[in-house]
Amino acid sequence: MLLRDPKSSTKLLLVGLTVIIAFMSLLLLMYFDVLSENVFGFIHWAGGRSQPYYGLLMGLLAFVVFTLLVISFTKDKVIINSWLVKAFVTLILMIPYEMYYGLDAFRYFSRAVYYGGTGLVTEGKSGTANIMYFNHLFTYLVGESYYSLKLLNSFIAFFGLVFLYKSYRHIVSKSGFDVKGDLFLYLIFLFPSIVFWSSILGKDPLNLFFVGMFIYGFIRFMDRRRLRYLLLIIISIAGVYLIRTWWSVIMIMTMMFYFVRINSSIHLLGYLLLSPFIYMIFAKFLAAQHIGSFQDIFDKMSYTSKVMAYGGSSVDSTAITGLFDYILYFFPNLFTSLYRPMPWDISNPFTLMAAIENVVLFYLTYKYVFKNWRFILQNKYLRFLLLFIFSWALFYVIISPTNLSVASRFKLQVLPAMLMMIGLSRYVYNEKMEKILQQKRELRNKLSIRQQSKRAGK
Secondary structure (H helix, E strand, C coil): CCCCCHHHHHHHHHHHHHHHHHHHHHHHHHCHHHHCCCCCHHHHHCCCCCCHHHHHHHHHHHHHHHHHHHHHHCCCHHHHHHHHHHHHHHHHHHHHHHHHCCCHHHHHHHHHHCCCCCCCCCCCCCHHHHHHHHHHHHHHHHCCCHHHHHHHHHHHHHHHHHHHHHHHHHHHHHHCCCCCCCHHHHHHHHCHHHHHHCCCCCHHHHHHHHHHHHHHHHHHHHHCCCHHHHHHHHHHHHHHHCCCHHHHHHHHHHHHHHCCCCCCHHHHHHHHHHHHHHHHHHHHHHHHCCCCCHHHHHHHHHHHHHHHHCCCCCCCCCCCCCHHHHHHHHHHHHHHHHHCCCHHHCCCHHHHHHHHHHHHHHHHHHHHHHHHHHHHHHCHHHHHHHHHHHHHHHHHHHHHHHCCCCHHHHHCCCHHHHHHHHHHHHHHHHHHHHHHHHHHHHHHHHHHHHHHHHHHHC
């Protein structure tokens, strides 16, 4: 009788879940020092003392503060619920992964804490050195705790996802679609690769923040030429230059591809005004990569492809000696960059999860994007997102195919744009299907009326 009562069954289920969560929490606390040994390896090497429980406590306090900030600034349930899930992934679900795998995050943490110590700071002005310095500054905000630093990085990435979410909502409103109750909105925040790789301590969360800012600023700038949107674009390009220099080039190339209209004097004037800024970015990028000719570019591509292959090659690295070699390499490996690992690449539980995700992603792309390519090319927002993905691929098709271990991580920066294209194309697909169903219903009604008329005539 108790189980037949829905209220009693719900209470029993909640009690059971509470007991399971309490038991899991107790195990986590009991063995947390063992589970977090990997995290503090660099700290031990530097002669420091690990404080896992203090670090976890600081992480939990940071979670409370960040959650209160989110709740105080928005009432949007999608944003609030997504942050709660993301924080749980960052603080709890990442622990098993960190226990078995070495991450750059551990090195960033130790060098942020001992910034300036002998042998603990990367020389020069590289993106790696900048990330260490940024996280050193972050310690003044959240303390010298790996978990609070990781949560702050995750929180910054979350703001980048909020930019992307707002961009998606803006495009939807301009296109006249209705998104009330659409659970697809959560995928921008909680698609597995997005929530996982944006919840680490390192370059990817900060990179994603500036990518989200860039896409939001440019999409809003399309509709209203306002200084604040232009500033967002400039800040995002300058910010990402400090993390991954080539990303500033990707952003500039995206804008250039979008605005290529030779017959427009306004666009030509814009190029003339921006040309000094564009030249400076490209010159600094080429200088930083020690590139002085086209041949140097192809040599750099070949070298990068070989280096990445050492981490787990899936596609043999190829010597690229010219533009023709690059084109031959680009098109076959574009699929690998965007949709692998696939089921035939599975080698461990993590590639299994990535393969399942990529199968779903490819299916959604085929069903909604490939079949609505005309809509994408005609829609200025989706055309921009497509060019953004293409600009990314021009660089990452060299890196991703030769190392599937990090391919999902590299794809993080364009995955939200891919999902946005899928989601928006889905509305068009659903409208088409609704029209087809409506036509079928009308046809059935007409046939039914004719049959009734024939019967009445008889």
